[in-house]
Amino acid sequence: MQILVNLISNAIKFTNHGSIHVAIFKNHGNKESCNIEFVVTDTGLGISQENQEYLFELFTQIDSSTTRKEGGTGLGLAISKQLVEAMGGTIEVESEIGEGSSFSFTLNLGVNCNPIVEENVENFALAINDLNILLVEDNDDNREVAKLILNNMGVNVDEAINGQLAIDMIKIKNYDIVLMDIQMPVLDGLDSTRIIRQNGFVELPIIALSANTSEEEQKRSTDAGMNYHLNKPFKIKELENIILKYAPNKAVKTRVDSTSYKVRWNDALIQIPGLVVDDDIRDYWLSKDAFLKQLQPFIHNTISTSDHLHQLINEKKTSEALTLLHKFKGNVKLFGAKRLFREITQLETALKENDNSKIKRIMKKFDDTVKELTQ
Numbered sequence: 447m448q449i450l451v452n453l454i455s456n457a458i459k460f461t462n463h464g465s466i467h468v469a470i471f472k473n474h475g476n477k478e479s480c481n482i483e484f485v486v487t488d489t490g491l492g493i494s495q496e497n498q499e500y501l502f503e504l505f506t507q508i509d510s511s512t513t514r515k516e517g518g519t520g521l522g523l524a525i526s527k528q529l530v531e532a533m534g535g536t537i538e539v540e541s542e543i544g545e546g547s548s549f550s551f552t553l554n555l556g557v558n559c560n561p562i563v564e565e566n567v568e569n570f571a572l573a574i575n576d577l578n579i580l581l582v583e584d585n586d587d588n589r590e591v592a593k594l595i596l597n598n599m600g601v602n603v604d605e606a607i608n609g610q611l612a613i614d615m616i617k618i619k620n621y622d623i624v625l626m627d628i629q630m631p632v633l634d635g636l637d638s639t640r641i642i643r644q645n646g647f648v649e650l651p652i653i654a655l656s657a658n659t660s661e662e663e664q665k666r667s668t669d670a671g672m673n674y675h676l677n678k679p680f681k682i683k684e685l686e687n688i689i690l691k692y693a694p695n696k697a698v699k700t701r702v703d704s705t706s707y708k709v710r711w712n713d714a715l716i717q718i719p720g721l722v723v724d725d726d727i728r729d730y731w732l733s734k735d736a737f738l739k740q741l742q743p744f745i746h747n748t749i750s751t752s753d754h755l756h757q758l759i760n761e762k763k764t765s766e767a768l769t770l771l772h773k774f775k776g777n778v779k780l781f782g783a784k785r786l787f788r789e790i791t792q793l794e795t796a797l798k799e800n801d802n803s804k805i806k807r808i809m810k811k812f813d814d815t816v817k818e819l820t821q
Contacts, residue, residue: 449529449537450484452522453549457488464489464546464795471724471784480555487548487788489795489804493541501539502527526551545807548788572686574600577696580621581605582612582638583655584630585773587747588678591740591780592625595682595730601689609638616642621650622693626672628656628663629772636670643671651692655680657776678776679730720819722782730780737781744781745820747774752816759805764797771797786815 450468457466471483493501502523530537530551541547579596583589584607596603604619606612610633612624624642626635633641639652654667654675664675674688689697718741731737751774758767771790778787789812796804 449526449551450486452526453484453486453551456522456549457486457490457547461488461490461546464799467788467791471722471726481552482555483550483552485548485550485788487546487792489546489792489799492543492545493539493547494543498539498541502537523549540811542807545804546792548792572599572689572697573700574689574697576602577623577689577693578602578604578619578621580612580615580624582607582609582624582630582635583627584608585627585777587740587743587777588627588773588780590743591679594736594740595685598736599682599685609633609635609641612638613641613645616647616650617645622696623689624650624652625655625676626652628654628658628667629769635672636666639670639672651688653688653692657772657779679780681726681730719821720783720785720815722784724782727780727782741781744777747777748786748816749820752813755812756809759797759809764800768794768797783815783819786812786819789815 454466454468465488467485467487469485469487471485527537530553533553535551535553537549537551539547539549577600579601581589581592581596581603583592583605589605589607593603593605604615604621606615608630609626612626613633615621616624626639628635630638635654642650642652651674652672654664654672655678656663656667656675657678667675673692676684676688686697690699723737727737751770755767755770758764758770771794775787775790778790789808793805793808793812796808
């Protein structure tokens with residue numbers, strides 16, 4: 447905890463405007479230990495490559511007027527490094543002057559990554575009977591993956607690519623649950639939900655789908671009349687709980703052999719540069735084959751999205767670039783491209799601030815990461 451407090455305190459100290467993001471990832475683990483990654487990313491002053499070489503040395507302080515003004519940096523980081531290494535972990539930094547910094551450290555914790563409670567839950571699957579779900583999602587890749595998961599669960603799925611089509615379909619067919627993306631063309635998920643409620647469908651469960659996990663986004667969903675906010679990528683167990691809550695007459699728990707419901711992967715088979723295939727990713731996909739089947743379309747989509755993003759930024763179409771990044775972010779999380787996810791988050795902030803020099807620097811890192819993924 448002290449390590450994380452040190453990193454967050456530094457981020458606050460050197461970030462005068464913008465944002466600070468704290469993320470925790472479970473990379474891998476078993477009944478004996480968990481490998482956890484902690485990441486603190488800020489949009490602050492940044493650190494030069496030269497100073498990064500000495501950043502974790504004990505009693506070293508970066509000598510600049512800014513650090514002297516703010517109280518210095520280095521001692522807390524040196525102590526953090528000692529604590530991390532004493533626990534058998536590693537700590538790293540990625541930073542550039544004027545762009546911000548991303549500090550990350552990993553620890554192997556002596557705790558059970560798969561508690562008994564979770565193992566008991568995995569001994570159950572849902573027996574679904576005639577459950578009809580309307581999936582409203584304009585992103586082809588996200589829709590294809592979600593449909594695959596729903597079909598494998600035994601759900602009857604209809605698709606709509608925007609809110610207006612969803613409204614038209616709801617008027618002519620009875621659905622048990624609607625999974626509604628937030629950002630879509632023609633009519634977005636929030637306005638669509640308001641119209642659906644105004645048309646008398648007040649009891650229809652409408653579940654928000656969004657890659658944005660902020661409290662503000664969740665409040666917007668519930669204020670619009672949605673029943674629940676489901677973060678993308680969602681986990682199978684989360685979706686099962688939603689079905690049990692909102693369509694209890696269409697599903698019952700059945701005891702099964704967990705290996706027959708969700709195939710456990712062999713980590714050695716998944717060595718893809720730029721991707722971290724951890725337990726969260728496995729919990730989303732039903733099998734390695736399903737993941738690999740969708741991986742090539744994801745790579746192609748990454749290339750086309752990168753090209754489109756460059757075009758929008760060059761043409762100063764900031765609003766369209768932010769919309770593109772929002773949709774792309776969900777896909778990036780889906781496949782475990784964690785570094786690319788961080789750069790998208792930084793780029794969103796830079797675009798909102800209209801900081802051209804920062805945009806240019808982040809795009810360089812973005813392009814390098816895309817190249818790693820697609821080569």
